Amino acid sequence: MKETFETPSSNLSNAPKNAEIQPVSAVVEGLCATIEDYPSKGIVFKDLTPVFADGPALRQVVDSLVAPFAGKFDAVAGVEARGFLLAAAAAYATGTGVITVRKAGKLPRAVFSESYALEYGEATLELHQGDVPPGTRVLILDDVLATGGTLGAAAALLERTGAVVAGIGVVLEIGALPGRSNLAGREVVSLLGV
Numbered sequence: 001m002k003e004t005f006e007t008p009s010s011n012l013s014n015a016p017k018n019a020e021i022q023p024v025s026a027v028v029e030g031l032c033a034t035i036e037d038y039p040s041k042g043i044v045f046k047d048l049t050p051v052f053a054d055g056p057a058l059r060q061v062v063d064s065l066v067a068p069f070a071g072k073f074d075a076v077a078g079v080e081a082r083g084f085l086l087a088a089a090a091a092y093a094t095g096t097g098v099i100t101v102r103k104a105g106k107l108p109r110a111v112f113s114e115s116y117a118l119e120y121g122e123a124t125l126e127l128h129q130g131d132v133p134p135g136t137r138v139l140i141l142d143d144v145l146a147t148g149g150t151l152g153a154a155a156a157l158l159e160r161t162g163a164v165v166a167g168i169g170v171v172l173e174i175g176a177l178p179g180r181s182n183l184a185g186r187e188v189v190s191l192l193g194v
Contacts, residue, residue: 132164148182
């Protein structure tokens with residue numbers, strides 16, 4: 001089930017005074033670039049960097065991702081790499097901490113590791129042991145929900161630390177892939193289904 005949220009115009013300080021506020025889904029759709037056959041043949045890549053580069057759009061996206069989880073999280077986790085942008089902005093906007101879930105081999109201390117399948121390969125995520133106090137309620141943010149492998153691995157890592165996954169927020173959800181069903185039992189909010 002796709003959920004769409006609108007951000008009140010009072011949160012868009014850079015918007016012209018008489019500008020019509022569009023639903024966040026329309027903003028994302030209007031700014032997102034589509035690249036065929038990337039990173040491999042047959043994949044249609046949705047590039048959100050134009051959305052992130054637009055100040056009012058980024059604000060509307062972040063506000064829309066955190067609104068459904070207001071009061072339900074103590075920290076925000078971002079999945080490398082575009083999830084870092086969303087998590088940092090959301091943590092700043094809500095006065096909470098930010099947690100980075102990294103690709104394998106990037107963290108210097110003892111880590112928890114979780115391998116998972118991608119729609120076009122395989123990967124491993126890592127999280128420092130001891131960085132997240134047990135019982136911390138964590139909102140996980142990323143750019144795209146495809147197969148659910150990346151977000152499922154991030155959730156598993158956080159739960160191994162004793163954290164509680166408060167929910168998962170994504171900008172885009174690829175409806176033709178089983179991402180949401182692979183995250184069954186978790187609250188998932190997406191801003192735009194493609």
